[in-house]
Amino acid sequence: MTPPAQMTAEQIAPEPKTGARLVVESLLAHGADTVFGYPGGAIMPVYDAIPGSGLKHILCRHEQACAFAAAAVGRMTRKAGVCLATSGPGATNLVTGIADAFMDSVPMVAITGQVAQPVMGTDAFQEIDTFGITMPIVKHSYVVRDPADIPAVIAEAFEIAESGRPGPVVIDIPKDVQQTAVEATMVPRPPKPKPPLDEEALRRAEAAVQSAERPLFYLGGGIMRAGAVDEVRALVERSNIPAVCTLQGLGVLPTGHPQLLGMLGMHGSKAANIAVMDCDLLIVVGARFDDRATGKLDTFAPKARVVHFDRDAAEISKLRHADVAVPCKIKPVLADFRPEAGPIDPWRAQCQQWVADNPVPYDAPGDGIYAPALLKQLSEQAGEKFVGVADVGQHQMWVAQHCNFSRPQAHITSGGLGSMGFGLPTALGAKVAEPDSIVVNVSGDGGIMMNIQELATLRRYNIPLKVIVLNNSRLGMVRQWQELFFDGNFSEVDLTDNPDFAEVAKAFGVDSFTITKRDEVAGAIDKFLAAEGPILMHVVIDPSENVWPLVPPGKSNADMMEGADDDY
Amino acid sequence: MMTIETLTIECENVNGTLRRIWTIIEQRGWYVRSLLVEEIEDGSMTRVQVSPHSSNRSIETLRLQIERLHNVRYVKLERRSREKPSQWKEIPHATVV
Numbered sequence: 001m002t003p004p005a006q007m008t009a010e011q012i013a014p015e016p017k018t019g020a021r022l023v024v025e026s027l028l029a030h031g032a033d034t035v036f037g038y039p040g041g042a043i044m045p046v047y048d049a050i051p052g053s054g055l056k057h058i059l060c061r062h063e064q065a066c067a068f069a070a071a072a073v074g075r076m077t078r079k080a081g082v083c084l085a086t087s088g089p090g091a092t093n094l095v096t097g098i099a100d101a102f103m104d105s106v107p108m109v110a111i112t113g114q115v116a117q118p119v120m121g122t123d124a125f126q127e128i129d130t131f132g133i134t135m136p137i138v139k140h141s142y143v144v145r146d147p148a149d150i151p152a153v154i155a156e157a158f159e160i161a162e163s164g165r166p167g168p169v170v171i172d173i174p175k176d177v178q179q180t181a182v183e184a185t186m187v188p189r190p191p192k193p194k195p196p197l198d199e200e201a202l203r204r205a206e207a208a209v210q211s212a213e214r215p216l217f218y219l220g221g222g223i224m225r226a227g228a229v230d231e232v233r234a235l236v237e238r239s240n241i242p243a244v245c246t247l248q249g250l251g252v253l254p255t256g257h258p259q260l261l262g263m264l265g266m267h268g269s270k271a272a273n274i275a276v277m278d279c280d281l282l283i284v285v286g287a288r289f290d291d292r293a294t295g296k297l298d299t300f301a302p303k304a305r306v307v308h309f310d311r312d313a314a315e316i317s318k319l320r321h322a323d324v325a326v327p328c329k330i331k332p333v334l335a336d337f338r339p340e341a342g343p344i345d346p347w348r349a350q351c352q353q354w355v356a357d358n359p360v361p362y363d364a365p366g367d368g369i370y371a372p373a374l375l376k377q378l379s380e381q382a383g384e385k386f387v388g389v390a391d392v393g394q395h396q397m398w399v400a401q402h403c404n405f406s407r408p409q410a411h412i413t414s415g416g417l418g419s420m421g422f423g424l425p426t427a428l429g430a431k432v433a434e435p436d437s438i439v440v441n442v443s444g445d446g447g448i449m450m451n452i453q454e455l456a457t458l459r460r461y462n463i464p465l466k467v468i469v470l471n472n473s474r475l476g477m478v479r480q481w482q483e484l485f486f487d488g489n490f491s492e493v494d495l496t497d498n499p500d501f502a503e504v505a506k507a508f509g510v511d512s513f514t515i516t517k518r519d520e521v522a523g524a525i526d527k528f529l530a531a532e533g534p535i536l537m538h539v540v541i542d543p544s545e546n547v548w549p550l551v552p553p554g555k556s557n558a559d560m561m562e563g564a565d566d567d568y
Numbered sequence: 569m570m571t572i573e574t575l576t577i578e579c580e581n582v583n584g585t586l587r588r589i590w591t592i593i594e595q596r597g598w599y600v601r602s603l604l605v606e607e608i609e610d611g612s613m614t615r616v617q618v619s620p621h622s623s624n625r626s627i628e629t630l631r632l633q634i635e636r637l638h639n640v641r642y643v644k645l646e647r648r649s650r651e652k653p654s655q656w657k658e659i660p661h662a663t664v665v
Contacts, residue, residue, distance in 0.1 A: 317628070
């Protein structure tokens, strides 16, 4: 019998292959040509199959960094990044990175080795219940019991990770499953389900916009995850309705867009928060009413009806009732959403006035380095190719507030989990995913120490990442909260015994330098951006500098503090 | 009065699905009062009675959070705000877990 033309010889008569070989070939078959991993006992068969396979492996120096770097690929490309680790501590070290991807809806596939099936459940060496430990922080997970299942499991894992609301998928593979040879062929991804669209809801959403006097877009990270940035930009522009964005929604409208009032929430712009408080219709797209965005929930947008578009129906009316719920695939639906706003010129003018009345000040006193000004200048000078990857803390908010973002991928941040240590490995992964971008990791002196070992990974692969350490010798955000909300009782925030970060970088073989004065900034940025290899700029800043504005925890967004003298 | 909600969940009979459902319920601020599982022809049927830890939890949100799990086919809210759990007489040969 003549085989169908589209079948390969391998599909007709597959050679027996080990489970480990099937893992590697399946990854390649689904477009994952680069993985971030760390070998160990229970994943050794997979590592044995990597050399000569065509799969590029990047050896990070800690499994947590592998997970962050893999998720960075997902954040940049919307395709699942892949990390590998062994059982036990290898898997538990992945957990923070997996949880971070889960909270920010990032596609990722994490493959872990497991002890052999005969000893599973016996407290064997490096045995841990990876499936159970990761269950609350994954979109889905598997324990593979039969090597013949590997191609189908990996195909399904990529589909689940990338489709719908994206998220991480864990595949735990016992060592004996990796070692056993079977006849198996690659399988394609399962078909994508098409969610039904409630056309009537869409029409009601349009009617709600038409009847509103003060409509406002509330744009979130789900837009980028859905690949719907162009559709949203077109929608905002054709409707002429003002917009605010969440931390994860920065870049959906480019910084400086005339309709963008800024980021809302705890460290958002005053114009954005005032507009939310005053609007009569909130058109929410791909956002989830996170508490850092809403402040005290029952005072949030008190005059507004809500139209909520989201891929995940479970997010609609979870925290704020939606008057019009549109669970949908955002990209095609927004292209179909044709609202015609009523006479809203006075509202638009008012929004613009709020922006004009609340300029961001950059004239800090003294000759010390003012981090917001440095970051603004850096991102402007880097231009359209700038990708800012923050760690977590004060500097994270300064990046969000003061850098220019031409697109959502230009701002990578740990929004949901808020993981210190996120910055350096995530930036490493982002640079691998987009080698032509100017990827800048901005970390604080607290966060950089949590994954500083990844400087070795930069050096090993000569990844030309740019790292800024904003060093205030403090856990700055905690210090700020202790100053403002704990009567200045500074507890365990002093990091004045930090190492010299420039010297540490040099020890790893990474170029570095230190600046301490404002008049050094311009030359430093030139030197930093001109570097061809990895470089670290150590920036010493004032430890008493705070992030403003600030909505105190548990307060309404109407109660923004603009300085330490404000009451709260 | 303690609110008791009853959900019927049909899912594929895949290893880990039940554990995943239980995890979601507890993670999302509900406590599992009782859980019955029956194997059906091409999957399993679970009926679970839950109560919220605090009054601001929406059973509809929990229903959707369970329904979005990969191996879950549908989740139906059986009845609302009962004072006492039912006796589960509707499912023959039910297994108490």
